Amino acid sequence: MLQTDAILPEIGFGAVCSGLDLTRPLSPAEVRQVTGAMDRFGVTMWRGTGMTDEDHLAFSRNFGYLERTPKREEGQRTRLPYRELFDASNLDLEGEITRDPAAIEYRKGDRLWHTDSAFLTRRTSYSILLAHQVPQHGGETWFADTRAAYDDLPAETKALLEGKVGINSLWWSRKLAGADISEEEIDSRFKAEHPLVHVHRGSGRKAIFIAAHTMDVKGMDKAQGRQLIADLIAHITQPQYTFSVDWSAGDMVIWDNLCTMHRGGEYDTAGEKRDMRRTTVREGTEPHTLDMGDDPYTALFAASPQSVDINRARDAGR
Template sequence: MPLTVQPILPAFGAECSGLDLTQPLSSDQLRQITDAMDKYGVTVWRDTGMTDEQHIAFSRNFGYLERVPKRPEGQRTRLPYRELFDASNLDLDGNITRDPAAIEYRKGDRLWHTDTAFMTKRTSYSLLMAHQVPSEGGQTWFADTRQAYEDLPEETKELLEGKTGINSLWWSRKQAGADIPEEEINERFKAEHPLVHVHRGSGRKALFIAAHTMDVKGMDKEEGRALIKQLIEHCTQPQYVFNVEWNVGDMVIWDNLCTMHRGGDFDAANEKRDMRRTTVREGTEPHTMETGDDPYTELFSRSPETVDINKARDAGR
């Protein structure tokens, strides 16, 4: 059965059906998926019926999967595979977390961002799967950074030419309200990426900028941060944005290199939201397995105390 594609906006976002993602796919079927991703940037797949194992196996079709920070032997994790990033509000026992560090850390998800822009090696696809959803709220919002770039005034495009953004995970957490001194952020790792790049799949230019973007290299801090704010506000105007209402079993794939996204509010203190994400490293080959390259472990080993989830979990063991 061929892939069926129903656009959400004229050239951004699409609901897809017709393929069984729980089964091995042919090269032609995978090409249909990547063609849809190149055109629409976000694809929504309803009621997939996928297990964790099938989620990971399907994701490997698109490249090397990033892994969550390695835990010392004998320490528990909620999810059984390091390829699954836990985007829930749950603790290790599957209960709603009351850990202040975890709650503080997750607030950053409500800001417009691109996954792992704070790492040297960027993420291409993110594949997010819903296992439990709240009774209301908890949507995910997406913004089109290709069309937003194309609609910029020419003088702004000229200003952005050759500019580099400086990105920090801890900066986005600070913007979301975490009490992290800027001096502490400056002591930690930051990644540099062009503010504008050519999206490989479509050949179109796109902005690569969001909540992790702290400064513009070579620009005065105040001027650079005003520019970042202006660009995020431009990209998230209604004509570039849609949201996904989740049901259990739904999967959404988005291309971080031509989109921004943010999580919607819900009653996180009283309702469970169990979301699990795989992330594909840009420029890697399908079915690439573990390489020994583990940058997340190093990054999170120096978390600011305010948002040090692992330290809080260890204290509760």
């Protein structure tokens, strides 16, 4: 039986959970316990899971189709054994700290407030991150509650946001993090559109859907739209809506991208290893769906700007 051991901030956003053996198949009732906790808290943390890569995938498939990393050429090596595992690490193919400039530049964007896969046409619901090796100092993950933040907006701001659509690009967030990418390059590549406010299906509450990937607001003057984006992110990430998770090897955290934002914490990326592996569940898909007949990441990364082209980097597969 799932147990809620601690609710993290006083507002009831985020919980430490236990009571389920995540290394074995879950019953339908146990899956409903997990989704119920996610609908309530937005983020759940599970300490010392003992999960392998295979356990990680099997558990994640309870919640829908798992996105896949770009296809590799025949015989090309990757660090992780399954395409459903996204490498959120600072490691190369040999498991050593990467020195590749493109990989280093690309990863800087993870430390901006964002939602996973907002730059794709079909959004991600759950992200499920498992720690294999963590740095001695730093490397925490921060989370923000976009439902409570929406609730607290002034009525006039809520009215302004009604019907507004954000334009999202993976490469915009990398530019914000310091990568040498021009706006002309970004504009020539794929962008996804999503409402800035939506009703979170699991709770029936409205939530803001915005992050570092959101570069413009459709139909708004560029400067005004970007100021609105910056103001919203600043509002959502105030202390009363945020908390951080400190990791130990074997810990797993699930977060719902449709009612949260997150960012990675700082650590010595050149001196300490951090091996984190993530599955991402596509919104609105059925449990245990193994193939959706598409592969958006392959096309997306095939058009990577040179400064963050991890497809061609020595430690490709990230």
